Amino acid sequence: MTDVPNISPLIIFFASIITSNMVLTNFLGMCSYISVSSEYKTASGLGQAALIVMSITTALNWLIDHFLIVPLGLEYLRYVIFIIVIAATVQLLEMFLDRYFPALYISLGIFLPLITVNCAIFGVSLFMVIRGYSFIQTVLFGIGSGLGWWLAISLLAAIRHKIAGNKLPPGLNGPAIAFITTGIIALAFIGFSGIVIIQ
Amino acid sequence: MSILISVAAVSLLTVFLTILIILGETVLANYGVCTIDINHGRKRLAAVGGTTLLSALADHEIFVPSACGGKSTCGLCKIQVADNARPVLPTEAPYLTNAEAETGVRLACQYKIKSDLSVVIPEQFLATRRYHGRIERITDLTYDIKEFRLALPPGESLEFKAGQYIQVETKPYGNVKESVFRAYSIASQPAEQRYVDIIVRLVPNGICTTYLHKYVTVGDEISFTGPYGDFYLRDGADQLIFIAGGSGLAPIKSLIFDILAQQLDKNMIFFFGAVSKRDLYYVELFNDLAEKHENFTYIPALSKPEPDDDWDGELGLITEVVARHIHDGENKHAYLCGSPGMINACIEILSQIGFSSDQIFYDKF
Numbered sequence: 001m002t003d004v005p006n007i008s009p010l011i012i013f014f015a016s017i018i019t020s021n022m023v024l025t026n027f028l029g030m031c032s033y034i035s036v037s038s039e040y041k042t043a044s045g046l047g048q049a050a051l052i053v054m055s056i057t058t059a060l061n062w063l064i065d066h067f068l069i070v071p072l073g074l075e076y077l078r079y080v081i082f083i084i085v086i087a088a089t090v091q092l093l094e095m096f097l098d099r100y101f102p103a104l105y106i107s108l109g110i111f112l113p114l115i116t117v118n119c120a121i122f123g124v125s126l127f128m129v130i131r132g133y134s135f136i137q138t139v140l141f142g143i144g145s146g147l148g149w150w151l152a153i154s155l156l157a158a159i160r161h162k163i164a165g166n167k168l169p170p171g172l173n174g175p176a177i178a179f180i181t182t183g184i185i186a187l188a189f190i191g192f193s194g195i196v197i198i199q
Numbered sequence: 200m201s202i203l204i205s206v207a208a209v210s211l212l213t214v215f216l217t218i219l220i221i222l223g224e225t226v227l228a229n230y231g232v233c234t235i236d237i238n239h240g241r242k243r244l245a246a247v248g249g250t251t252l253l254s255a256l257a258d259h260e261i262f263v264p265s266a267c268g269g270k271s272t273c274g275l276c277k278i279q280v281a282d283n284a285r286p287v288l289p290t291e292a293p294y295l296t297n298a299e300a301e302t303g304v305r306l307a308c309q310y311k312i313k314s315d316l317s318v319v320i321p322e323q324f325l326a327t328r329r330y331h332g333r334i335e336r337i338t339d340l341t342y343d344i345k346e347f348r349l350a351l352p353p354g355e356s357l358e359f360k361a362g363q364y365i366q367v368e369t370k371p372y373g374n375v376k377e378s379v380f381r382a383y384s385i386a387s388q389p390a391e392q393r394y395v396d397i398i399v400r401l402v403p404n405g406i407c408t409t410y411l412h413k414y415v416t417v418g419d420e421i422s423f424t425g426p427y428g429d430f431y432l433r434d435g436a437d438q439l440i441f442i443a444g445g446s447g448l449a450p451i452k453s454l455i456f457d458i459l460a461q462q463l464d465k466n467m468i469f470f471f472g473a474v475s476k477r478d479l480y481y482v483e484l485f486n487d488l489a490e491k492h493e494n495f496t497y498i499p500a501l502s503k504p505e506p507d508d509d510w511d512g513e514l515g516l517i518t519e520v521v522a523r524h525i526h527d528g529e530n531k532h533a534y535l536c537g538s539p540g541m542i543n544a545c546i547e548i549l550s551q552i553g554f555s556s557d558q559i560f561y562d563k564f
Contacts, residue, residue, distance in 0.1 A: 068212070074205050081212060088216035095220075095227040102313070106286045 009140040015196040016144030023152040024186040029120030043157035046111040047150030058142030061125040236317040253307035262424035269308035276307040281317040340480035356392035361457035365425030369410040381407035386449035398449040430562040436532035447536035472517030476508040518548040528553035535561040
């Protein structure tokens with residue numbers, strides 16, 4: 001097992017929002033990022049769903065990794081177990097929100113179940129294992145990555161909204177211009193790399 | 200050994216999560232018993248929270264029409280939630296207009312009961328019931344159209360207006376694993392309360408038409424709900440034009456027989472459109488009727504008769520035939536029943552002739 005890196009959890013938190021953003025530096029969760037970013041409201045809904053699920057599952061997966069997977073030597077089953085945990089968490093979360101936060105549940109709509117198969121969620125869980133984070137580091141890494149993903153998709157949706165009224169070369173309409181935009185946002189985010197860096 | 204451990208660990212984890220989800224369902228998705236108020240105090244029912252409105256109403260013998268059985272694919276089960284309707288779900292959105300969404304119209308099959316609520320449904324749904332009838336007679340009308348006589352249980356009667364329809368419930372058969380409901384117009388007259396007739400054309404791969412044509416025999420039990428529909432006789436005109444095609448003859452037959460039985464002072468013309476002679480049925484019945492009643496005229500028309508049909512009646516599309524006989528819309532009402540294509544074409548030709556939209560009544564299927 002790798003040693004716990006000596007980084008302040010707060011630095012991990014800010015880095016995962018800005019310089020180690022799941023979408024803009026690791027390019028994870030791209031499918032929903034591109035396809036659900038054409039409208040700001042729904043994009044933001046998906047971002048919130050990702051934030052909630054990412055925060056909970058990363059912490060949960062850390063506990064399961066440290067108290068079940070590693071002690072039993074089941075590292076090769078990590079992927080399967082993580083996925084099962086994510087799927088079950090989403091199910092439970094859905095019921096919980098439906099009961100106590102119906103407005104949020106409705107606004108998240110179909111995105112909540114879709115989050116189960118979002119690779120950014122899974123990616124965060126795997127990164128926290130590879131980088132050997134402690135529990136506190138993991139929790140802040142999960143929340144930060146969720147916020148980062150929400151920020152990224154909201155930014156793209158807002159920019160796509162601005163682009164929507166403009167004339168584009170025919171081949172660039174839709175996902176193509178979204179990819180180019182993402183690239184430019186990612187470049188802009190590199191500008192932050194002097195502030196915090198964890199990768 | 201390690202294989203056993205891994206299998207056990209994953210299984211235990213899965214079982215644990217499953218138990219958690221089941222627990223969550225019983226605790227979180229338990230909304231207790233809720234009260235549904237129907238049409239502002241007209242009726243009050245208790246329903247188990249968490250179920251859909253459609254099934255809760257059906258449990259209390261209120262049958263909202265639904266052709267897909269609650270899968271949100273037909274959009275028929277619209278009802279209005281009187282106050283504080285929850286936002287439209289993505290599964291409902293394709294079937295609701297903006298005006299409907301704003302006034303609280305929702306699909307009953309998608310709307311889950313989570314608290315006491317008040318709904319507005321058409322009054323006629325309260326009069327609908329479920330009947331457990333029996334197939335009494337099956338008649339071949341053409342090569343692909345059959346008439347089914349559904350006898351009601353002894354002592355029960357179905358009160359309906361001529362032109363209305365029932366929903367027939369199929370039982371699982373062959374590869375079809377679920378029951379479905381499909382709407383069929385009643386062909387018999389309201390005066391016959393002991394049975395209802397329906398006319399069914401075999402649709403290739405149609406779940407219910409295949410069931411009725413291929414799997415049902417005389418004596419079988421059959422369930423249906425009804426009556427439904429707002430296709431019935433309206434006041435305001437002395438001359439009635441009936442236009443039907445295919446199995447659309449059913450409600451028209453009921454209307455014509457009902458009007459004649461009640462001896463209403465109406466002049467009626469019935470146009471029946473078919474492709475060739477083998478698609479015509481009930482010709483003798485209507486010819487006899489036309490001979491006996493001066494106020495009834497029967498005009499069957501063929502659009503493409505076979506060479507050996509020996510047809511000397513009206514030729515052409517039903518719209519052309521109607522245009523040849525009807526020249527104005529004055530004091531006239533038109534009742535149409537058939538495929539959407541036929542009805543749209545007829546509405547177009549009738550409005551050219553001079554019918555306004557409130558003079559045309561139709562039942563598309």
